[in-house]
Amino acid sequence: MAATIEIDEANGAGETLTHNITNTNMGSSDAANLDAVANPIVPGDRTYIKYQKFHVTNMGGSSKIDNLKVWRTGSLGTGGTHAHVTNARTSSYGGALTYATPVNTAVTGVDQTMPTSEPGSANLGIGGSLTGNLTATGSSDYLGHQITTDASATAGSTSTMNYQYDETA
Amino acid sequence: MTELPNKAIGYKQDFSVEELVGKHIDGVTGLVFETEEDYLNHVSPVTGATPKDIEHQDALTDGKFSKVSEAALKRGEERKEE
DSSP states (O other): OOOOOEEEEETTTTTTEEESSSOOOOOOOOOOSOOOOTTTEEEEBBOOOOOEEEEEEEEEEEEEEEEEEEEEEEEESSOOOOEESSOOOSSSSSSSSSOOOOOOOOOOOOOEESSSSOSSSSOOTTBTTTTTTSSSSEEOOOOEEEEOTHHHHHSSOOEEEEEEEEOOO | OOOTTTEEEEEEGGSSSTTTTTEEETTOOOESSSSHHHHHSSSTTTTOTTTTSSSHHHTTTTTTHHHHHHHHHHHHHHHHHO
């Protein structure tokens, strides 16, 4: 049997945790499973930052989960300048991102460009380290990410977030 | 009135933002739980399994989760042999 893993997201001032999110849509509201159409971004604004994590709910007899990688496939859309920023990075990792009430302004440490292909090595840590691992139920460090736009940005971009882990039997 | 699954205290829309502080929400059903343990042990009304069961994720992803697991195990074994 294999491990069971979900992606969770924290929102709100007191860190309400939504387990097993069904989408990672970004917009003008701090909410899990966001309806992006109902929460559009004003061109020039940032989206509310997302705080998400890998959550092992059951090791399923496996001994280790590690080598967490996140990346986006697909473009951010046309018009203006967009960026997808994150704390995820393959080197000089800043340690575990501390949760704070999500905002739609820049967040310290969430300033790397989200990769658009599979990174060569882990870019999200466990226990504050890229070489960390889970050997029992538990969660990764928080992945923080958000989209920045400028006044020329146009609406309606769709892309795919990838969350990958390795598992050792 | 529909009975709530074991340990669920309601649905997300039944609570204010303040009342949801520190709570655990099932992203698929919107069911709310006081603790993570309560969430992990509840039987999902959608899948008939708990969030700890691989069948739960498979039911939600049309069987794709098992393939994700297989790929993860393969990568883990390949790295072990390096």
